[in-house]
Amino acid sequence: MVEEIRKQFPKMLITTSSIRGNTWLIELSKENLPAVLEYAHNVQGGNLLTMVATDRVDIEDDYLIDYVLGWYELGQILVFRAKTRRGEETFNSITPFVPCADWYEREAKESLGLIPVGHPNPRKLLMADDWPDDLFPMRKGFKVDTQVPKKETSSFPFESPENSSMFNIIPYGPYHFAIHEPIYFRFHADGERIVGVDLRAGFNYRGLEKIAESRLTYENIPFIAERVCGICGSVHAEAYSQALEGAAGFEPPERAKWIRVAMLEMERIHSQLLWLGVASHMVGFDTGLMQFWRVRDKIMGLAELLTGNRKQYGMIVPGGVRRDIREDKRRTALQVISEVQMEYEELLGAVLGLDTLKKRLIGVGYLSNEEAKKYSVTGPVARASGVSIDVRRDFPYEAYGSLEFKTPVESGGDVLARTLVRANDVLESIKIMRQVLETLPGGPVHEPIDYIPPDVTSVGLVEGPRGTDAHYLITGRDNTVYRWRVRAPTYANLPAAKLMLEGETLADASIIIGSIDPCISCAERVVVVDLRSGIEKIVLGENLGRRLS
Amino acid sequence: MNILSLVVNLVLAILIAPLLDGLRRKITARLQNRVGPPITQSWHDVIKLFSKESILPEAGGFLFVVVPILTLVLSLSMFATMSTVTAQAPIEEGGIIFIELVVLSAFTFAIAGSASGNPYGVVGGSREVILATIVEPSMIASLVSLVLLRGSATLDYSTTGYIALLPLLMSGLAYFLCLLAESGRTPFDVAEAESELSGGPLIEFSGPSLATLKLGNYLRNLALCSIPAFYISALIAPKLDGVGYSVAVVIPYLVSLILCTLVLSLAESLNARFRLLEASRFYGFVLLLSAASLALAYLAPALGW
Numbered sequence: 001m002v003e004e005i006r007k008q009f010p011k012m013l014i015t016t017s018s019i020r021g022n023t024w025l026i027e028l029s030k031e032n033l034p035a036v037l038e039y040a041h042n043v044q045g046g047n048l049l050t051m052v053a054t055d056r057v058d059i060e061d062d063y064l065i066d067y068v069l070g071w072y073e074l075g076q077i078l079v080f081r082a083k084t085r086r087g088e089e090t091f092n093s094i095t096p097f098v099p100c101a102d103w104y105e106r107e108a109k110e111s112l113g114l115i116p117v118g119h120p121n122p123r124k125l126l127m128a129d130d131w132p133d134d135l136f137p138m139r140k141g142f143k144v145d146t147q148v149p150k151k152e153t154s155s156f157p158f159e160s161p162e163n164s165s166m167f168n169i170i171p172y173g174p175y176h177f178a179i180h181e182p183i184y185f186r187f188h189a190d191g192e193r194i195v196g197v198d199l200r201a202g203f204n205y206r207g208l209e210k211i212a213e214s215r216l217t218y219e220n221i222p223f224i225a226e227r228v229c230g231i232c233g234s235v236h237a238e239a240y241s242q243a244l245e246g247a248a249g250f251e252p253p254e255r256a257k258w259i260r261v262a263m264l265e266m267e268r269i270h271s272q273l274l275w276l277g278v279a280s281h282m283v284g285f286d287t288g289l290m291q292f293w294r295v296r297d298k299i300m301g302l303a304e305l306l307t308g309n310r311k312q313y314g315m316i317v318p319g320g321v322r323r324d325i326r327e328d329k330r331r332t333a334l335q336v337i338s339e340v341q342m343e344y345e346e347l348l349g350a351v352l353g354l355d356t357l358k359k360r361l362i363g364v365g366y367l368s369n370e371e372a373k374k375y376s377v378t379g380p381v382a383r384a385s386g387v388s389i390d391v392r393r394d395f396p397y398e399a400y401g402s403l404e405f406k407t408p409v410e411s412g413g414d415v416l417a418r419t420l421v422r423a424n425d426v427l428e429s430i431k432i433m434r435q436v437l438e439t440l441p442g443g444p445v446h447e448p449i450d451y452i453p454p455d456v457t458s459v460g461l462v463e464g465p466r467g468t469d470a471h472y473l474i475t476g477r478d479n480t481v482y483r484w485r486v487r488a489p490t491y492a493n494l495p496a497a498k499l500m501l502e503g504e505t506l507a508d509a510s511i512i513i514g515s516i517d518p519c520i521s522c523a524e525r526v527v528v529v530d531l532r533s534g535i536e537k538i539v540l541g542e543n544l545g546r547r548l549s
Numbered sequence: 550m551n552i553l554s555l556v557v558n559l560v561l562a563i564l565i566a567p568l569l570d571g572l573r574r575k576i577t578a579r580l581q582n583r584v585g586p587p588i589t590q591s592w593h594d595v596i597k598l599f600s601k602e603s604i605l606p607e608a609g610g611f612l613f614v615v616v617p618i619l620t621l622v623l624s625l626s627m628f629a630t631m632s633t634v635t636a637q638a639p640i641e642e643g644g645i646i647f648i649e650l651v652v653l654s655a656f657t658f659a660i661a662g663s664a665s666g667n668p669y670g671v672v673g674g675s676r677e678v679i680l681a682t683i684v685e686p687s688m689i690a691s692l693v694s695l696v697l698l699r700g701s702a703t704l705d706y707s708t709t710g711y712i713a714l715l716p717l718l719m720s721g722l723a724y725f726l727c728l729l730a731e732s733g734r735t736p737f738d739v740a741e742a743e744s745e746l747s748g749g750p751l752i753e754f755s756g757p758s759l760a761t762l763k764l765g766n767y768l769r770n771l772a773l774c775s776i777p778a779f780y781i782s783a784l785i786a787p788k789l790d791g792v793g794y795s796v797a798v799v800i801p802y803l804v805s806l807i808l809c810t811l812v813l814s815l816a817e818s819l820n821a822r823f824r825l826l827e828a829s830r831f832y833g834f835v836l837l838l839s840a841a842s843l844a845l846a847y848l849a850p851a852l853g854w
Binding site: 168169170171176177178189191192280281282283284285286287288290291294354356357359360505506507508509510 | 580581582583668669671672675676735736738739742743744745746747817818819820821822823824825827
């Protein structure tokens with residue numbers, strides 16, 4: 001892919017260099033960035049994995065603007081890097097022709113004060129309403145313990161469709177019982193039909209990355225990374241460890257690699273079963289919820305057996321894993337996996353045979369193959385629209401290269417297709433689990449990493465239950481990271497929810513939003529919620545205060 | 550007017566309506582591999598809600614206060630129109646009034662939604678109206694054919710009419726199918742739709758007003774579940790004298806309640822929620838069924854079945 005791009009833009013690329021076997025760094029001037037990215041994303045079909053802006057004023061007096069694109073079919077990652085000097089805090093937005101860059105660029109604007117010129121929608125994304133406009137938390141000059149003065153709260157400028165006064169405004173969130181996480185969809189509804197959708201996120205942002213680069217050492221971060229998400233914790237720990245090990249040129253011991261795969265697959269099974277249950281509940285089929293979670297609980301029990309915890313295993317750390325799997329536990333695990341497989345297959349057959357359930361899933365929340373590519377969606381959402389991407393298969397990490405499994409792909413593009421992709425995912429994961437447990441190689445499970453060179457850019461990719469989790473890392477001195485950016489799958493999938501929702505009915509809104517399996521805390525990288533935001537008509541920040549007093 | 554049976558009806562209804570809901574919850578729980586709450590749970594819920602504060606939303610006015618009471622009164626009035634465990638009904642010709650009350654109470658529930666001013670309540674209310682409009686004709690047709698077959702609109706256990714088996718069964722089946730929607734449980738809980746509209750019309754109600762609404766709904770469901778007792782008694786034509794009395798009256802009534810609860814629980818556990826459009830298609834067929842039973846009930850004596 002590097003050659004293709006060099007051929008297309010012979011004069012624009014400043015340097016190209018290989019960071020790792022499958023990762024290349026391409027430097028270009030910031031004026032050329034949009035043209036090159038438009039070609040790479042729209043013509044060559046690269047998937048936008050993440051976009052990171054970094055403040056380097058303390059060492060180089062400039063800012064880095066990195067767009068990371070991945071070609072799954074080639075197994076290549078390209079980091080497109082442009083620099084902008086201090087005092088010149090602007091760059092050209094690529095959102096007008098690469099719509100999936102929307103959120104990333106808004107985040108760069110808010111967290112670093114880099115203005116994306118030409119961005120069609122430069123509203124707030126992550127920061128609280130009362131956060132001052134001239135404070136940028138990800139700048140190096142911003143100390144993590146700064147007391148932030150409160151700004152006068154202004155209301156959030158929502159988008160409205162034409163003739164919006166003709167329609168009802170239906171608020172969906174920020175706390176909606178069907179999603180259980182704070183996100184705010186604002187529907188304009190004509191009767192029950194949704195004619196306009198606007199999305200507001202950011203209720204959860206706590207600047208985890210800032211904490212990581214200013215307070216934590218390399219060894220602390222996996223545990224914080226694991227707490228980015230309540231469900232796919234190991235995925236984040238693994239992506240971080242992979243990025244760090246990649247930067248250090250370190251290979252974890254063989255046995256550790258296999259145990260990591262076991263952790264990741266166990267998490268995938270439990271996450272997909274959780275989703276199947278929640279999805280059943282969303283369409284009013286509570287029996288499905290109860291039954292899927294009954295099966296899932298066996299996996300939770302297995303997790304407790306292997307790691308000591310039902311969630312937040314703390315297993316994956318840079319250098320390997322923290323606990324070994326003992327022989328007797330390995331055998332019990334194999335037995336549990338067989339039981340789960342049997343019960344799950346029986347249950348799935350019964351559930352998918354239900355007519356009323358199927359009717360709720362077929363044909364709703366349609367996302368076409370072209371839209372899926374254009375929005376760089378990932379994971380089951382992409383695979384349900386016929387985009388066959390899977391990090392496990394395309395960028396084999398840990399032991400995945402020597403395992404046998406299929407990637408479930410559907411072409412329907414609707415909620416049923418997403419359900420089937422996830423349902424089949426569980427069967428594949430069970431297969432992988434069995435292979436791992438049967439052929440677990442011997443040897444140590446952890447080796448210390450001796451030296452981590454500074455200023456190395458590295459990308460870690462992991463196929464989480466919801467899609468590709470991309471961790472971007474620049475190593476620093478003093479045993480800390482210089483920049484760490486988490487791109488959870490929901491960050492890529494959520495903007496596409498708008499496309500799925502328009503024209504559908506209110507009755508299907510829950511299951512459509514649910515079908516991307518949104519993990520808001522992942523998307524916003526958080527631990528605690530700390531914001532009351534302006535929701536017109538419902539409760540404004542000051543209203544809430546008034547009501548409570 | 551029979552005051553004694555009215556008093557018996559009202560006391561009995563208030564006592565067992567929440568228990569019947571508790572029974573439904575218990576059966577549903579068992580079907581879902583759960584232990585489930587005790588069958589007195591719905592009673593506990595109502596009592597607890599009465600001890601809570603009631604919050605009046607800014608947009609809620611006079612209607613918001615009145616609707617819960619209206620719901621309760623309408624539901625209680627249903628028990629003045631039928632006999633439950635007494636041989637005689639409180640009033641004569643109560644069947645017609647019962648039909649009126651069922652229709653009226655569905656619309657009261659919808660008004661509860663729009664009275665709160667909450668967009669979810671409004672959407673839930675409009676769904677309730679649409680669903681009621683679709684279901685009520687079948688419900689009315691099946692009840693009218695029951696009245697025709699029994700030869701009297703008085704809802705008690707005596708039968709004077711010409712009982713033809715086929716229209717009676719058709720009408721009974723149509724009634725059961727309407728009961729699913731009328732009871733507001735999955736798969737026809739489109740108005741409340743927990744995961745879509747978070748309770749729809751109920752969304753803004755709290756404390757005593759919610760308890761009143763809930764109690765009203767329990768009572769309404771109990772009344773609806775009581776009707777099949779008249780189908781059963783029409784089938785087995787009880788003799789209302791001597792020892793046979795309790796068997797003839799209490800047994801059909803209890804069988805009717807338990808049967809309805811089982812049907813509701815099964816439907817709830819084995820289905821996902823219908824969309825309105827699908828519900829209307831479903832009730833198109835039910836309407837045909839009930840209309841056919843009505844025609845047959847009308848023609849049965851002439852045909853000499």
